[in-house]
Amino acid sequence: MSARGFWDDTECCRRATLGYLKFVLENKVFLLKRRNGEKHYEAMENISRIPDHAFTPKQMSYVDCVYEMVMKQMGFPSYVGQKSKYGINLRA
16 A cells, blocks of 8 residues: 555556566567567567566556557457547547
8 A cells, every 4th residue: 555545556567567578578479470570579678677677657558558469469359549530549
C-alpha cells in the first residue's frame, strides 16, 4: 500500500512486464516477421537487461505493445487500441 492509502500496483505491473518480455524473447521469430521487427526485438533485449527490473511506466507500456504485436502475428486475439476519426490512437 502506498503512503496515500491506495494500493500500489507497480509490483504487479512489473511482474506482468517480465512475463511479457519472456514471451516476446521466446517468440522472436514472429516479432521479426513484422515491420521494424528487428528494432523492436533489440529494444526488448535492452529493456530485459535493466538491473533489478526497475522499468519506467513508458517501458512497461512499450513492452505491452510489443507483446500485443507478437500475439497478433501468431494469430491470437490482441488489443490494438481505439482509433478516433482523426486517426489518433486512443488508449482506452
